[in-house]
Amino acid sequence: xxxxxxxxxxxxxxxxxxxSAIVEALVHQRASVLQAIRMxxxxxxxxxxxxxxxxxxxxxxxxxxxxxxxxxxxxASAEATIRADYARRVDGRLKDTLAQAYQKWHKTLPAHxxxxxxxxxxxxxxxxxxxxxxxxxxxxxxxxxLQARHWVGHGRYWKKPVxxxxxxxxxxxxxxxxxLKALPP
Numbered sequence: 001x002x003x004x005x006x007x008x009x010x011x012x013x014x015x016x017x018x019x020s021a022i023v024e025a026l027v028h029q030r031a032s033v034l035q036a037i038r039m040x041x042x043x044x045x046x047x048x049x050x051x052x053x054x055x056x057x058x059x060x061x062x063x064x065x066x067x068x069x070x071x072x073x074x075x076a077s078a079e080a081t082i083r084a085d086y087a088r089r090v091d092g093r094l095k096d097t098l099a100q101a102y103q104k105w106h107k108t109l110p111a112h113x114x115x116x117x118x119x120x121x122x123x124x125x126x127x128x129x130x131x132x133x134x135x136x137x138x139x140x141x142x143x144x145x146l147q148a149r150h151w152v153g154h155g156r157y158w159k160k161p162v163x164x165x166x167x168x169x170x171x172x173x174x175x176x177x178x179x180l181k182a183l184p185p
Contacts, residue, residue, distance in 0.1 A: 009084075010077050012177055019070040019169055026066065030059040068152050070169040075149035078142065078176035079119055085183055086117070086124050098184055101131045120146055134182040142179045145172050 033055055036043045047055060089099035090106045105127050109117055117123055120143065129139050147161040 009080050010073065012074060012077055012173055012180070015070060015073045015077055016169070016173055018073075019066065022066055023063070026059060026062055030055065067169050068148070068164070071145065071167055071172045072149050072152045074169065074172045074176050075142075075145045076153070078180055081180055082124060082128070082183070083119065096184055098128065098131050098133045101127050133184050134179065138175075138179050138182050141175045145175055148172075 033043055033047050034052060035041075037047075037050075037052065037055070047058075050058065086102055088094070089096070089102050093099075093103065102124075106114060106117070119125060125139060125143065128134055129136055144163055145167060148164045148167050151158070151161055151164055
């Protein structure tokens, strides 16, 4: 399994706190720029010549991008936690139902896949689902978020999945949080 010595995992709460702080900064900057325009004051160079509508469009795009990156972070953080749990159950040779299913599956993996097994399809989530220790609906709700994560995380070079615009950070936080809390101890 991967060495966690230099790992820098983020918790869902840390990501949510970061997101809130950046949203506050965007709201403050937007208000500041709009006020400067109304007062005829100097605005940062990137806003020179913009109308109020242009400013609104700019900050809406910034918020959309922030939300997409936050969704990516939430989904990736949950994946990291699930992968760490998988490693703990396999390496620790735990005896619970999920650990035994993971261990059995792990033994079937080729050597090059044992350090980094698949996560979604034909992977850790499938084993988690098959054991029935976590409600399949919870896993399904989280899996819907993976499309958005993959699209953003891999450079958005294919047609945007519909789910990307329907997920907001609060929803994804809740889906990931429910899944992580449903994992057996």
